[in-house]
Amino acid sequence: MSKSKLRELSTDFAVDIIKLCETIKGHYSLVNQMERSATSIGANIREANYAHGKADFISKMQIALKECYETEYWIELFVKSDILNRDTAVKLYNKCGTIRRILIASITTAKNNSK
Secondary structure, X not given: OOHHHHHHHHHHHXXXXXXXXXXXXXXXXXXXXXXXXXXXXXXXXXXXXXXXXXXXXXXXXXXXXXXXXXXXXXXXXXXXXXXXXXXXXXXXXXXXXXXHHHHHHHHHHHHHHOO
């Protein structure tokens, strides 16, 4: 998958999360955390595209991956707390999972190419 496709997926995912967060009443600190982690995924992917070398690229992509895992945690927590319905969560979790798998593959490829 091309890097521009990954950028597009991460941006669309961030927009989905932003729109979701606008609908949640209360729990502002939790909503803020999910919004921050979800939007950070795409921001770090964008930064990676302008990295100062392979190590910087890998580092930025790893940060995006960590943010992806964190966002998955918030989605899970929101479901278990009855803040988010399961159907919406599954859609978001699947989108986040797709991004996570692409990031893992990109990081692995970058590491293998730097050897």
